[in-house]
Amino acid sequence: MQIQKPRGTYDIIPSEINKRKYVEDTAKKVFSNFNFSEIRTPTFENTQLFKRGIGEETDIVSKEMYSFSDGEFTLKPEMTASVIRAYLENSLYNEAPLQKLFYISNMFRAERPQKGRFREFSQFGAEAIGSGDYTIDVEIIALADAILKALGVTEFTIKLNTLGTIEERKVYLDELRKYFKQHEPVLSETSKVRLEKNPLRILDTKNPEEIKLLENAPVLYDFLNDATKTHFQNVLSSLDALNIKYEVDYKLVRGLDYYSHTTFEFISTALGAQSAILGGGRYDLLVEMLGGKPAPAIGFAAGIERILILLEEKAKEKHFTFPEEPRLNLYIVNAGLKDNTKIQKLLLSLRAAGIKCESDFLSRSVKSQMKEANKLNAEYTIVIGESEIETGKGKLKRMSDGKEISAELGRIYDDIMLFEEISNKQNAD
């Protein structure tokens, strides 16, 4: 048996790489337009960072981490904790009061793979650290929205909620606990555990009986104070003004402990069980939890594989095409030269001039090389054999229409330019 890739991982072969590049490049462009700066952090961190930053009781930390060296280190399961750690460790707060950071990176979670879920997966995301102003909430949501739209992803719904502050939530959680205690027999085993540790997450249940229970459960929003409500309403009215459509979902809770105030998810209608393509929210306490001077922050992360699934489906239905890699400019056919250093010399000078070019390395026939040039979608070909070497001249052929002009081997670059010029003129006439 051959060795296979580990479960939940994938190879990106050359014929597929353009898709991923498209997503990454598009995201980068939009991040840059929003004046977010890229940050990169190590692939693994001290396990303690995630335990403190994400929360011991979360699924990610309690059962999905890839840890090694006796648990000392862990492959990063998400980026936010790492970014905050780097923000603190490099004292970025001293460089500017507001840091707008973005990342594109792979993550690791030991989950059971299924559609749109892998053990090694990629996210792009942003973190804005230093502002508690609602305007940055809007900026972050608008940024996420802009990237998806720039990518050509349109079939999604933005769901918004506010989780308030810890103090507000405390009061609410007591009420919620009381409510669920009354109905404890109906609760599932996992919900019973959550009742003790994090009752908020029961709101996230998919169990039909529990959903029924939720209808009469106390609603968090009723327990929030005016400042919190105003913050949230300001976010909503700004989004209205920006023409960004959303749905408020008071049952939207997120799986990570650090969220407060605004939270959101971008849900696709076309993805199956893993419908969230992007998620995020405000986390005003995380910086302090990780040992820094308190700083409010908000961020999001988007699943690249899930976005790719959506785009691939659109491409299949011809509603979308991925950009291709730049084509080969020139293929030099070796017509029986045993010593190919002359050709390689040519290749080198052309490549140095920015021409993407290729020749034969299999000693194949002229015909085969022409076929190869055609397969590679080369713009031009030139056949070089003994006589071309002697005369220093050859015939430059344009593959799109088969036209040829004579070219000097010493100045193929110029001849290609000349070719374009001549035919442009002809087209103009």
Next chain:
RNA sequence: GCGGAUAUAGCUCAGCAGGUAGAGCGUCAGAUUGUGGCUCUGAAUGUCACGGGUUCGAGCCCCGUUAUUCGCCCCA
């Protein structure tokens, strides 16, 4: 961690009452002397996922393993 489905050439798949495999696409090579795309001709490639069992005989039946996939949990 728990359920369901699947596992035949690089890809998509066919195969049968159980008699040691086929198509299309792709790849490669040819169709007169050093020139592609269309067409035609030909070729290569499979321990039919792995291990065991039933049988005179298994890709096809049974068991196990592994992998893939969809779902539960949770998340991007």
